[in-house]
Structures are given as structure tokens and as C-alpha cells.
Amino acid sequence: MNTVTIRVASVEEMKLALKEAATGQQSAQGHYITFLDWERLWKTLSPKKMHILHTMTGAGELSIREVARLVKRDVKAVHTDLQALLGCGIVDKGQQGVIFPYDEIHFDFVVGKAA
Known part of the structure; x- marks a missing residue:
């Protein structure tokens, strides 16, 4: 299963995780979306x-x-939200849409x- 972990971590914790990953000390690597504090997470992931x-x-x-049809929202509003998520690198642009x-x-x- 392709899982992403959304977390809150300090700059020091992120540096330590990068160092461990680079030296092979980290037991389980994965995909992470990391925020420096709760407020940034809440603002980004409303x-x-x-x-x-x-x-x-x-x-x-x-x-x-x-996406707009599935979430039952206006296309323009969903487009705005997706642009914000694209800008943060949380979703990716595909050939025909977003991923x-x-x-x-x-x-x-x-x-x-x-x-």
C-alpha cells in the first residue's frame, strides 16, 4: 500500500530524519508531508x-x-483549492488533471x- 504520512515536526527533527535516511540508520523510510507547526498544517489542509x-x-x-463533482462543490472553488495544494507539492499535475x-x-x- 502506498501510504503518505502527514506530520508536524520541528526543523531539528526534520534534519535528524534526513541525516538518518542519508546514512541508512532509519529503519523505515516512506513518503512524508511535513509541516513545521500545527497552524501551518491547519491552514494548508483546511x-x-x-x-x-x-x-x-x-x-x-x-x-x-x-473532483468538484465528487466533493459536490463549485468547480471554481475546487480549482482554487487544488491550485493551493499543487503549489505546496501535495498533489501533482497529470496529463489530463491532478493526482x-x-x-x-x-x-x-x-x-x-x-x-
Whole structure:
């Protein structure tokens, strides 16, 4: 199964993970979408954008109109959301539409009192 992990991690944690991956110390490598803090994650992956990603998960390449039909939203609004997701590198542009190239989304973050 092609899984992406969406996580919140500090710059230090990301540097350590990159170092471990480069030296072969990391036991399980995978696909990650990493945010530096909860606020950036929430802003980037709003509920409507998450609905789009959930709908696109495992679906292959879809046209923007097809995504809009599946999420039951206006094409222009879905286009705007997809442009934001494309700009962040979360979805990819295909030959005929857009692709979220994963079959499953795993979330890995802790929400607690701010330090």
C-alpha cells in the first residue's frame, strides 16, 4: 500500500530524519508531508482541502471537474483549492488533471499545550 504520512515536526527533527535516511540508520523510510507547526498544517489542509484529498486518495488521475463533482462543490472553488495544494507539492499535475498519488493517508502529530 502506498501510504503518505502527514506530520508536524520541528526543523531539528526534520534534519535528524534526513541525516538518518542519508546514512541508512532509519529503519523505515516512506513518503512524508511535513509541516513545521500545527497552524501551518491547519491552514494548508483546511477541512475542504482534506475532503478533496480524501476523495482523491487511491483514485488516480482526476480532472478538476471530476473532483468538484465528487466533493459536490463549485468547480471554481475546487480549482482554487487544488491550485493551493499543487503549489505546496501535495498533489501533482497529470496529463489530463491532478493526482494525489497515495492509497492511504496516515497522520502523525501530537496536539498539546504550546510551550
